[in-house]
Amino acid sequence: MIVVGGGVAGLTTAVLLAESGRRVRVWAREPAERTTSAVAGGLWWPYRIEPEPLVGAWALTSLRVYQELAARPEETGVRLVDGVHHGAHLAELGGWAGRVPGLRAVAGGLAARLPVADMPVHLAWLRRRLERAAGTVELREVTDLAAVPAAVVVNCAGLGARSLVPDPSVRPVRGQLVVVENPGVTEWFTTVDDSSAASTYVIPQPGRLLLGGTAEEDDWNLEPDPGTAASIVARCASVRPEIAGARILAHRVGLRPARTAVRLERQLLPDGRVLVHNYGHGGAGVTVAWGCAREAARLTSPTP
Numbered sequence: 001m002i003v004v005g006g007g008v009a010g011l012t013t014a015v016l017l018a019e020s021g022r023r024v025r026v027w028a029r030e031p032a033e034r035t036t037s038a039v040a041g042g043l044w045w046p047y048r049i050e051p052e053p054l055v056g057a058w059a060l061t062s063l064r065v066y067q068e069l070a071a072r073p074e075e076t077g078v079r080l081v082d083g084v085h086h087g088a089h090l091a092e093l094g095g096w097a098g099r100v101p102g103l104r105a106v107a108g109g110l111a112a113r114l115p116v117a118d119m120p121v122h123l124a125w126l127r128r129r130l131e132r133a134a135g136t137v138e139l140r141e142v143t144d145l146a147a148v149p150a151a152v153v154v155n156c157a158g159l160g161a162r163s164l165v166p167d168p169s170v171r172p173v174r175g176q177l178v179v180v181e182n183p184g185v186t187e188w189f190t191t192v193d194d195s196s197a198a199s200t201y202v203i204p205q206p207g208r209l210l211l212g213g214t215a216e217e218d219d220w221n222l223e224p225d226p227g228t229a230a231s232i233v234a235r236c237a238s239v240r241p242e243i244a245g246a247r248i249l250a251h252r253v254g255l256r257p258a259r260t261a262v263r264l265e266r267q268l269l270p271d272g273r274v275l276v277h278n279y280g281h282g283g284a285g286v287t288v289a290w291g292c293a294r295e296a297a298r299l300t301s302p303t304p
């Protein structure tokens, strides 16, 4: 069985398959640290992902897994962190929200203690867990899914699916972040307007603070824009003034693999082999990773 893609979707799916006894190889064009997944803020929250009823179920499945992984944060990279979604209202969210333990209305928004994954650490841990289950990761580019030499092929190529499938409905939603020295912020906060290209969020990670962000549709530019970075810092500092003087450590850009709906389905290749798609997770690929991986693994079985 070959999983194409070694971001959070591919590695999580590969882990579940390998731990169920399959022989799994991951083929990825880039190493995990150069994927969109490595750029992600890592906060568990459905954002810019559809369709909502399925996303809610995948996200809740993943939430339970991340809550367990948070018992070993140094190893897994996952921690439970308090924070507030400013401007969010329970009534505007799907049914899933009522099942998030501790999610509650506070002045101006919703508060909760949610999983936050330190993505470079989490991706490295997923890879080690895969290797412990005898799975492998190889740096290989795929140009034709039907030519991948395996009885079952799982496509977790993220935005790469656009040309690989090909599927023009997968489109980039560019996100830029500024990484600063943490001036003492211990909780995350977001003020996100789904319809706007600019949002304001802060996510504490070990040794650093992530400041966001942007959501620029159909923008393929992977270069950080200095003007955008300055506005991100200014917006975040308007909420927490101590951020204004924080030393900038790095700039990050990632392209979210957006689609009108996540593609999680089984297809037969012309020669009868099975191809399972698991891509198009938009702004919440970490949030839904375990739920989608379970469904993708189920779809690989002869009688799903």
Ligand SMILES: Cc1cc2nc3c(=O)[nH]c(=O)nc-3n(C[C@H](O)[C@H](O)[C@H](O)COP(=O)(O)OP(=O)(O)OC[C@H]3O[C@@H](n4cnc5c(N)ncnc54)[C@H](O)[C@@H]3O)c2cc1C
Residues within 6 Å of the ligand: 004, 005, 006, 007, 008, 009, 010, 027, 028, 029, 030, 031, 032, 035, 036, 037, 038, 039, 040, 041, 042, 043, 044, 045, 140, 141, 142, 143, 156, 157, 158, 159, 160, 161, 164, 174, 175, 176, 177, 213, 253, 254, 255, 256, 257, 279, 280, 281, 282, 283, 284, 285, 286, 287, 288
């Ligand atoms: C700034 C920013 C902040 C974000 N914050 C969050 C957050 O807080 N929480 C959250 O849940 N989500 C967040 N996201 C979204 C999240 O990053 C994505 O949904 C997720 O990373 C998608 O994972 P993926 O594995 O599908 O894709 P990717 O991580 O892009 O991985 C795709 C893999 O496929 C490989 N590939 C592609 N084409 C080919 C090919 N032809 N042959 C071989 N391999 C190929 C790539 O090399 C890579 O290994 C954020 C995104 C951005 C940009």
